[in-house]
Amino acid sequence: MQDLSDKTAVVTGAASGMGRAFANRFAREGMNVVLSDIEAPKLDDAVAEVAAHGTRVIGQITDVADGAAVDQLADLAFGEFGGVHVLCNNAGVAEAPNPDFISVGAWEWVMGVNFWGVVHGHRAFIPRMIEQGEGHVVNTASMAGHLPGHSPYTASKWAVVGITQGLYNTMATDQTGIGVSCLCPGWVRTEIAEASRNQPESAAPPALYEPTEEQQAARAFVKAAIDGGMEPDAVADLVHDAIVNNRFWIFTDLGMVEMLREKHASIVENRNPQIFGIVDLD
Template sequence: MTLRGRTAVITGAGSGIGRAIASSLAQRGCHLALADVNTEGLAETVSLLPVSGLRVTQHQLDVADRAQVAAFPAIVREAHGGADLLVNNAGVALGGTFEMVSEADFDWLFNINFHGVVSMTRAFLPLLRASTEARLVNISSIFGIVAPAEQVAYAASKFAVRGFSEALRHELDGTTVGVTVVHPGGVRTNIAERARAPEGVDDTEAAQRRAAFKKFLRMPPAKAGEIIVRGIEQRRKRVLVGSDAVGLSLLARLAPVSYWSIMAKGLPK
């Protein structure tokens, strides 16, 4: 897929993987409509981009707000004339066992990680269909392939993104819209620091949980963004980001029921 001169819409573009994807796309001459709830983060992303000759717009957007999402395509059409690429990257994290996580927190995460993807796709699919060649890119996780204990809400949302993306790909087969689902492993973003702690977990324990999780976040975001954008260029249906993602994906194939007993041996108690 040739990206020069195309227009990409990216959610969660104010930091981390979203910012890295924006940078890799800008380097290829792709116009950008960048969205995030954090306007300061968006401004910082734009300040880091090679924007000469590109149309780059910033949009404050909460993907869990369906009214905001429904209004967003018209804003992008007015600013850019259309869209060829939608990257559903916005996401949040929530640790804790199922019994620890409240219903409200579970719904909060799902409204962003899954329903936000669905709402954005529903809103932008008409613009993507109007393109001569378009692609929908949904960021799942390696936890959309394996499901560790104490990641019940997060893993459920990322498995849902995977299932949604694969079924939609089959429905859009033969159209101008392709679908890519991305499964990053441990990418060094701030998702652990921003993760919501379940009710009943004090600040000390929450900090310890975040610190333990951060040890597995090793890949620089810039490298992850480049892997993802290369996958888009190659029209790949699935992109695994990092050797840990590749390894765990293989483990899930070889031991689809018992992989957790193997994984757990390498985790802190």
């Protein structure tokens, strides 16, 4: 899809970080934009910011883990604008370390937002986009979707990489006219390190829990990497370019991509995987 002007984009997780930057980028291209999120005051603020570019912009509170809410979001977008041409399944959360290994509540929360949010987006929007005969879906995965990690976040992002590639195959073999991109950011300067602001009680570590020194060091490392990460606006430029050039992979950190060579070589050569810790990810 080369000309985005007068078309419509829907972005989940649009009140903050990358989603907000995508919404601004699309409006600057002349697109109408539907922003959705669960954080009400920030969503209002983002809608006002994006609307300043002069296109039609609406906001809708939507928990992407709730299938019925995502159906309503799709009805609203198609109803208001007559079509949806770009869908960014972007909302995401990351869990805090938990001494009970990882609680069922944390798995359910993270998989609910990061994995089921994408599934609901596909289910609610894509059939109508196929009827339109054109459109582009951008799913926000992560480099965590390619690299090892024993956590709900890693599981959810590996799943997003897998189903996004599956969607790409299906859209191409069925000749739907729908393009698909898989965004795999490295570190980006957003509020993801404070994702626990939205976590339900069931996902929280026990109140008496004191993180170990290693956990504190890992948390500080991640926070510093995110604070020193790429600007969300720069990621939005890459997303825009991938849509208009119909490119599948969107990577923001080519140094991290290099690390995938050894991973794939070890699979092809049937060798045991390389061992590395989170501090190796720089």
